[in-house]
Amino acid sequence: MTITCYWCGAPKTSKEHVPPRCLFPKTKDAPQLGNQRKNLIKVPSCNIHNCEKSGDDEYLMCILSVNILNNALAETHVKSKILRALKRSPRLMAACFGTHQDIAVSEDGGKALQPTAAVKIDDARLERCLEHMARALFFHKYGSRHEGSVRCTPEFVVAITGPDAIERNAQYEEFRRACDQAFEHQPKEGQNPGVFFYQFHPDPPDQMAALLRMTFYEGAKATAVFCAQQNAQADAG
Ligand SMILES: [Zn+2]
Numbered sequence: 001m002t003i004t005c006y007w008c009g010a011p012k013t014s015k016e017h018v019p020p021r022c023l024f025p026k027t028k029d030a031p032q033l034g035n036q037r038k039n040l041i042k043v044p045s046c047n048i049h050n051c052e053k054s055g056d057d058e059y060l061m062c063i064l065s066v067n068i069l070n071n072a073l074a075e076t077h078v079k080s081k082i083l084r085a086l087k088r089s090p091r092l093m094a095a096c097f098g099t100h101q102d103i104a105v106s107e108d109g110g111k112a113l114q115p116t117a118a119v120k121i122d123d124a125r126l127e128r129c130l131e132h133m134a135r136a137l138f139f140h141k142y143g144s145r146h147e148g149s150v151r152c153t154p155e156f157v158v159a160i161t162g163p164d165a166i167e168r169n170a171q172y173e174e175f176r177r178a179c180d181q182a183f184e185h186q187p188k189e190g191q192n193p194g195v196f197f198y199q200f201h202p203d204p205p206d207q208m209a210a211l212l213r214m215t216f217y218e219g220a221k222a223t224a225v226f227c228a229q230q231n232a233q234a235d236a237g
Contacts, residue, residue, distance in 0.1 A: 005046040006139035007132075012044035018136035020057030022081065023064065023216065024195050025073065029080035033073060039191040043136045051132045058085055059122070060129040062096040067156050068116055069219030073194045077217075095122070101160070118160050127152050134212055134224035137198055141189075148209060148227045155179060155221040179223050183213045194218065 003012040017040050024037045051057045065074045065082055086093045099120040104113035130152035138146045155176050159165040183199050190197035197215050204211035210226040 003044045004145075005049050006043040006136050006145060007049040008046060009145060010046040010048075013047050014045050014050050014053075015042045016045035016050045016052065016132075016136060017042055018140065019133050019196050019214075019216070020051050020060060022057055022061045022085075023077075024192060025077045025081060030073070030076045033076065033194070036073070036192045036195050041137070041140050041190075043139050045136075049132065051129060056125060056129050056132070058089075058092055059095055059125060062086070062092065063119070063121060063126060064216045064220045066119070067217065067220035069156070070217035071194060071219060074217035074219070118158070121154075121157060126154060130154065130214070130222050130224065133214060134226070137200075137212060137214070138210060138226060141200055142210075146209060146226050148229050150224055150226050152222055152224045155223060156219075176221075179213060179221065182211075186213075188215075 004010060005012060006016070021037070021040060024040065025033060026037070027033075027035055030036070047053055051060070062082055062085070065078050067074070086096070097117075097119055100117045101120075102117055104116070131150050134150050134152055135146055153175070155172075157172065159168040159172070162168070182201060186199040186201060188197040188199055195217060199213045199215075201211040201213075204226075207228055208225055209228045212224040212226070213221060214224070215221045
């Protein structure tokens, strides 16, 4: 039997780590954390659908790991592996942080503001990365490809410009609350939960084939809706 790509069904040419391996600190960079690369998930992939080959994996690593709500493990990763990657690649630096802007935020909803920085996210690129992971996790979990469409939504974006920024942020906040509620008691999967865990909702709404939440560094989250087959056909038609 030919082994085929988790996304398109073409013959396998390589294996894709999901999430990309670079998100997981190496033991030499953080010996105090123990082995954070235990039993990483791998799926068969073609060249087109291998995140590592497209260079998107490093972009994803940078964007996810600098999230303000992340755990200390992410900080260790930023100070070692990510700084090295950014020093090595001015292009990566420009892609991730070329548009950064200094802002102040309140971490606890109080009046004390902490200085931090915001980066403009390449939405299309981030969504592509998230879709790779979502489809790969579906394949890993259910043993077959999801043939319909997938919509991924990062839960860690904020609007800082535009006349409707306050409204948009209220919508984002409502979405995050709904996700928190839906996944609060669902089992977590993943062998290195400080870096990454995922949750498939056991009882997704009717119009969905599956509903997934991915959590990185215990802070940066994203949700993926796998549209049921008839919707995918209706979209295409
Ligand atoms: Zn493929």
